[in-house]
Amino acid sequence: MRQAMGDLAFRTPGQGFTEITGEVADWLAGQEVRDGLLTLFLQHTSASLLIQENVDPDVQADMLDFFRQLVPEDTSLYRHTAEGADDQPAHIRAAMTQTHLAIPVRDGRMRLGRYQGIFLFEHRSDPKRRQIALHLQGT
Amino acid sequence: MRQAMGDLAFRTPGQGFTEITGEVADWLAGQEVRDGLLTLFLQHTSASLLIQENVDPDVQADMLDFFRQLVPEDTSLYRHTAEGADDQPAHIRAAMTQTHLAIPVRDGRMRLGRYQGIFLFEHRSDPKRRQIALHLQGT
Amino acid sequence: MRQAMGDLAFRTPGQGFTEITGEVADWLAGQEVRDGLLTLFLQHTSASLLIQENVDPDVQADMLDFFRQLVPEDTSLYRHTAEGADDQPAHIRAAMTQTHLAIPVRDGRMRLGRYQGIFLFEHRSDPKRRQIALHLQGT
Numbered sequence: 001m002r003q004a005m006g007d008l009a010f011r012t013p014g015q016g017f018t019e020i021t022g023e024v025a026d027w028l029a030g031q032e033v034r035d036g037l038l039t040l041f042l043q044h045t046s047a048s049l050l051i052q053e054n055v056d057p058d059v060q061a062d063m064l065d066f067f068r069q070l071v072p073e074d075t076s077l078y079r080h081t082a083e084g085a086d087d088q089p090a091h092i093r094a095a096m097t098q099t100h101l102a103i104p105v106r107d108g109r110m111r112l113g114r115y116q117g118i119f120l121f122e123h124r125s126d127p128k129r130r131q132i133a134l135h136l137q138g139t
Numbered sequence: 140m141r142q143a144m145g146d147l148a149f150r151t152p153g154q155g156f157t158e159i160t161g162e163v164a165d166w167l168a169g170q171e172v173r174d175g176l177l178t179l180f181l182q183h184t185s186a187s188l189l190i191q192e193n194v195d196p197d198v199q200a201d202m203l204d205f206f207r208q209l210v211p212e213d214t215s216l217y218r219h220t221a222e223g224a225d226d227q228p229a230h231i232r233a234a235m236t237q238t239h240l241a242i243p244v245r246d247g248r249m250r251l252g253r254y255q256g257i258f259l260f261e262h263r264s265d266p267k268r269r270q271i272a273l274h275l276q277g278t
Numbered sequence: 279m280r281q282a283m284g285d286l287a288f289r290t291p292g293q294g295f296t297e298i299t300g301e302v303a304d305w306l307a308g309q310e311v312r313d314g315l316l317t318l319f320l321q322h323t324s325a326s327l328l329i330q331e332n333v334d335p336d337v338q339a340d341m342l343d344f345f346r347q348l349v350p351e352d353t354s355l356y357r358h359t360a361e362g363a364d365d366q367p368a369h370i371r372a373a374m375t376q377t378h379l380a381i382p383v384r385d386g387r388m389r390l391g392r393y394q395g396i397f398l399f400e401h402r403s404d405p406k407r408r409q410i411a412l413h414l415q416g417t
Binding site (some may be wrong): 035036037050051052053056057059060061063064066070096097098101102103104106111112113114116128137138139 | 140141142144178180181182183184187209210216217218219221228230231233234235238239241242266272273274276
């Protein structure tokens with residue numbers, strides 16, 4: 001049993017989904033561990049990690065619409081408004097989704113389902129630099 | 140330290156909860172690892188894993204009602220409608236719940252609380268075959 | 279590679295957030311593992327673990343308001359009402375947030391982002407004793 005740690009950074013284009021499956025797979029391919037468990041941990045409180053369908057982009061567009069409607073960007077609803085109308089909704093949307101993911105690995109590949117992709121889900125309106133801490137352990 | 144990997148498959152009866160605590164415990168009982176960490180990863184984007192109360196079935200019935208009301212099955216709300224009115228809501232409900240769970244293990248048993256059970260939460264209307272990838276590590 | 283297990287218990291003051299970053303860091307500081315992965319597992323179904331901003335308390339107050347409004351404490355909405363108007367909403371709010379967290383550890387410190395804190399998110403109205411099972415592995 002051994003372990004590896006790493007970091008990935010992404011520039012998001014504002015609210016929406018950035019698929020990062022390829023970047024994570026590339027990092028994994030560079031590690032000696034072939035069978036084990038991969039953990040991704042997002043070091044931010046206004047974005048999320050999400051595993052979702054990566055075939056039809058409409059799935060992501062509909063999901064973005066849903067979260068925007070569920071958690072409105074209306075400053076009259078919140079106390080925490082100093083960083084903009086999108087800031088508190090971003091924290092709430094992040095709380096309703098995932099900050100970390102763990103994915104079993106076999107033969108150097110993540111055991112994702114056929115239609116599963118890993119997404120960075122940006123909740124802020126402006127582009128942001130987002131960092132993910134990686135941890136891998138196994139044999 | 141050693142690790143084990145496995146798979147469990149379930150046939151869900153359509154929308155609702157299937158408790159899988161027993162099947163997971165049975166798989167765990169067949170492994171040599173007695174103390175460690177168990178990870179369950181669901182290989183689908185329209186169902187979830189959930190740890191919830193397993194005593195009163197009303198808890199699950201109320202939870203199902205809540206998610207059905209929060210994310211309506213109304214095709215006029217979504218772009219992604221080709222697979223049926225329940226498909227996009229299923230993706231959204233899955234995004235709001237869990238795709239993976241990690242549970243500490245001691246003496247060959249999951250360290251669940253007294254009233255905690257593990258559930259497969261099906262979001263699609265029709266019965267589906269659902270696969271869970273398992274990972275266990277420890278001593 | 280080695281592992282350690284432990285427990286932390288907290289008394290919550292009723293609905294709201296209790297930051298537990300310090301207690302978790304203290305437990306971690308007492309372990310021999312310096313680099314690895316820390317998992318926290320909450321042994322309850324009506325409270326959650328959450329990583330969120332720990333700078334401005336308004337973020338937490340707004341988040342509490344949001345979840346109270348999204349999942350109303352109105353017994354006419356639920357079947358499961360024997361334990362009080364706050365009980366079923368507590369289960370639903372727990373299902374929409376996290377029961378477990380996994381955080382990479384380096385040099386004996388959790389790799390949290392600059393503004394990230396770990397919170398115990400109590401969904402019940404009355405004070406409760408809450409237990410978290412800890413698992414740490416690494417070198």
